[in-house]
Amino acid sequence: MISSVNVYRNRLLLPMNRQTRVLVGLTLALLIALGWSATSGALGLSPWMVISGNASELSIQIWWQLRLPRLLLGVVVGAMLAGSGAAMQGLFRNPLADPTLLGLASGAGLFVALWIVLFQGSGAGSLYGQFAAGFLGALSVCVVIFAIARRQGGGSAAVMSLLLAGLAINTLAGAGGGVLAFIASDEQLRQLSLWGMGTLTNALWRTTSIALVLISVALWLLIRSARELDLLQLGEATAHAAGLDAVRLKWRIIVATSLGVGLCVALTGVIGFLGLLVPHCLRLWLGPGHRLLLPASMLGGALLLVVADTLARTLGAPAEIPVGLLTSLLGGPYFLYLLMRRNRAC
Amino acid sequence: MLTLHQAGLTTTPAISPLSGTLRPGELLAIVGPNGAGKSTLLSMLSGYRPCEKGQLRLDGKPLHEWPITELANRRALVAQQELPGFDWQTEELVSLGSNPSKALIAELLDDLDLTHLAKRSVLSLSGGERQRVMIARGACQLLSRRTPKARDGGLLLLDEPTSALDIGQQQRLMRQLRAWAAQHMMAIVGVLHDLNLAGTYADRIWLIHKGERIAHGRPQQVLTPETIADVYGAELQPPNSSTANSPFLALAP
Structure with a gap:
């Protein structure tokens, strides 16, 4: 499926030191990116200035109340999107699975938009409602997709129908969003457009x-499944004989991904392609073993989103580009490239 | 080791109840025409499809009462070819499902003539090479997860292990299976299409037809020209006296 660029790559059997080395390296890179992100932007405030009290009361306030939560949100959302991409690719045994491509994110988005338009309120209740709507949206898409995958069995036909199902769900959700925008009041419309663009602004x-x-819980559930995802790559019957309870694994991953991706969408709108891009690049580098791939994808996703968000904030300052646009600009062509390479290999 | 007491499946694809014992150190071949239910029977023996009639017991304990991870110490399955989705290295794939020592991996790779492919991506291997990798993985699971109190080497289930092998590799594999059975006291069950291969190497044969075991026993007892003509609808050449100790079947032109 993936052609043989690195066939002779001299990869060792995951000795602890290599795993640690990679993860520590990625963590350091993430910390550096966070430092850079924290100091750049309209404020030009460094964490050092905040700690040393060498800045005005107001800008410290802004840093604590706006910048810091935004950084942290970028970390968890990036980690979740890339981690769920890696897990879904393992689950479907296919490198083209991704929460945006398969319609999870847009399904969650449609439910959130429904919630905003039908039960619009502005108290804390609406926030939890939005979370729950995102979770339910992602979960129902997940269940539909699994029913399709199950009916089709394995093989390339199943992959094709998965991607087509994702396309249908994405189109449907887009149309549903259009209808909702049409019937929404001005106030709701403003809320919808604020939320739906895929930004960390909120x-x-x-x-x-x-x-x-909640996302940490979801990430932990995914990381715990790494060994079982490895086993699943043998095919279901063989994996069962090797000690895997595939049903439990599937449900755990469905729930974790739906919870995490649903939350991400409820908070930031749809940020596309992280789940495809990051695990795929890392797999070329690290190999397909999930014990390393899953945590590395999470760190890599966090890194990429923090960097992309900083660029989104600063490139056109004081205006802000939605970060979802940036990641889609990066990921869309990469996906096309993957498809072309696959077709050549077949 | 594994005993069947009128075990069978009632939902389609069904298996008529059958009894028997799989013994350590023995190579059993399951043969039969296309669609006879050989793979279904194998997946019942592995516990993937729980038997719906009668009982299957492993070491005296009903199969469905075994915790799935403990069961994995005692029996391994090599299903028919499925292309792995990602580019595992041969070595990595062999060690999936267990935690083998480097020595064991090296030994198994050598057994199946795979040593020169140890670092290769399995997606770049030929069908026959990949098939041997998967067989090595099954053996690896049994050998490296063997518990100290186990009296035998466990049960290795193979679904058409020779389907992609050339004639030399077929011989090498069948000899190796016999060697593993003897050396580690494994019970090995293989679904085979090639009756001559089954007749030459298996200790016993089960002949399956339309979900039912219609003959079982030593190769000479099962693979008679009359039975073959009956079950497969194939016309054979008259038996030749030069192959007295194991039956050799040749199609009539």
């Missing part, structure tokens, strides 16, 4: 803290 402690906790 990061506040109130929302970010919830996201931190």
